[in-house]
Amino acid sequence: xxxxxxxxxxxxxxxxxxxxxxxxxxxxxxxxxxxxxxxxxxxxxxxxxxxxxxxxxxxxxxxxxxxxxxxxxxxxxxxxxxxxxxxxxxxxxxxxxxxxxxxxxxxxxxxxxxxxxxxxxxxxxxxxxxxxxxxxxxxxxxxxxxxxxxxxxxxxxxxxxxxxxxxxxxxxxxxxxxxxxxxxxxxxxxxxxxxxxxxxxxxxxxxxxxxxxxxxxxxxxxxxxxxxxxxxxxxxxxxxxxxxxxxxxxxxxxxxxxxxxxxxxxxx
DNA sequence: TTGTGTTTTATTGCCTCC
DNA sequence: GGAGGCAATAAAACACAA
Numbered sequence: 001x002x003x004x005x006x007x008x009x010x011x012x013x014x015x016x017x018x019x020x021x022x023x024x025x026x027x028x029x030x031x032x033x034x035x036x037x038x039x040x041x042x043x044x045x046x047x048x049x050x051x052x053x054x055x056x057x058x059x060x061x062x063x064x065x066x067x068x069x070x071x072x073x074x075x076x077x078x079x080x081x082x083x084x085x086x087x088x089x090x091x092x093x094x095x096x097x098x099x100x101x102x103x104x105x106x107x108x109x110x111x112x113x114x115x116x117x118x119x120x121x122x123x124x125x126x127x128x129x130x131x132x133x134x135x136x137x138x139x140x141x142x143x144x145x146x147x148x149x150x151x152x153x154x155x156x157x158x159x160x161x162x163x164x165x166x167x168x169x170x171x172x173x174x175x176x177x178x179x180x181x182x183x184x185x186x187x188x189x190x191x192x193x194x195x196x197x198x199x200x201x202x203x204x205x206x207x208x209x210x211x212x213x214x215x216x217x218x219x220x221x222x223x224x225x226x227x228x229x230x231x232x233x234x235x236x237x238x239x240x241x242x243x244x245x246x247x248x249x250x251x252x253x254x255x256x257x258x259x260x261x262x263x264x265x266x267x268x
Numbered sequence: 269t270t271g272t273g274t275t276t277t278a279t280t281g282c283c284t285c286c
Numbered sequence: 287g288g289a290g291g292c293a294a295t296a297a298a299a300c301a302c303a304a
Contacts, residue, residue: 080290104291108293
């Protein structure tokens with residue numbers, strides 16, 4: 001039976017015998033000397049007590065031989081089918097129930113150990129990931145610093161340029177390049193209807209910096225246009241970085257967010 | 269020796285499966 | 287409904303420092 005009440009449990013504990021016939025039977029089953037001695041002592045206690053107040057039985061640990069045999073069996077198969085249980089119980093001089101309980105407890109111990117192992121593995125991979133993350137963060141900082149420096153360079157260049165008249169500069173370049181620029185705009189807009197930024201009239205641009213960016217951007221796109229047919233509407237160009245604020249520049253490489261940059265892909 | 273923490277054996281109650 | 291598994295828990299046995 002599986003269930004025992006308190007009085008049943010004492011009967012179930014360590015193969016308590018209730019009769020001399022059973023005792024004789026067990027002795028004939030080849031129980032270990034220790035175990036038989038234990039049984040005898042228990043039985044002596046039993047006999048000295050009336051059935052109504054059976055002494056609280058002492059738990060007895062299994063001996064080394066029993067534990068080794070059980071461990072070996074557990075290694076082979078951690079579940080116990082009834083036949084094997086009876087066989088093991090007979091061989092080791094235990095009650096089938098004791099064998100079943102031992103397997104049950106052993107499974108619980110194994111599970112706990114397994115959880116610890118799993119935890120260890122997860123922890124190790126977490127630590128590795130964390131290290132990766134901090135390395136990326138460091139690289140990110142270095143790159144952000146470079147962006148800042150480049151931006152500062154660009155600004156100082158713009159200051160130097162501001163000594164000349166923007167309009168004048170534009171006129172000069174306009175007279176020199178007007179024809180070619182307009183043809184480039186025409187070429188480019190012919191390839192991409194969404195390129196509103198590119199088709200913006202340069203005369204409306206407010207600063208030489210913006211103008212310079214425009215030329216760089218339009219030139220490069222025209223050059224690219226000969227090889228790249230498809231332009232994404234929200235492409236981020238390296239030149240566009242100069243339009244970022246310092247803060248934006250720093251956050252640009254944040255690893256907390258996936259980058260939203262789109263890339264050019266040459267026509268295959 | 270004793271207090272305390274850990275391990276082992278066993279019980280109980282609940283759940284699932286046949 | 288019985289058998290068996292599992293989680294939670296009790297309690298005895300054991301280990302060990304103070």
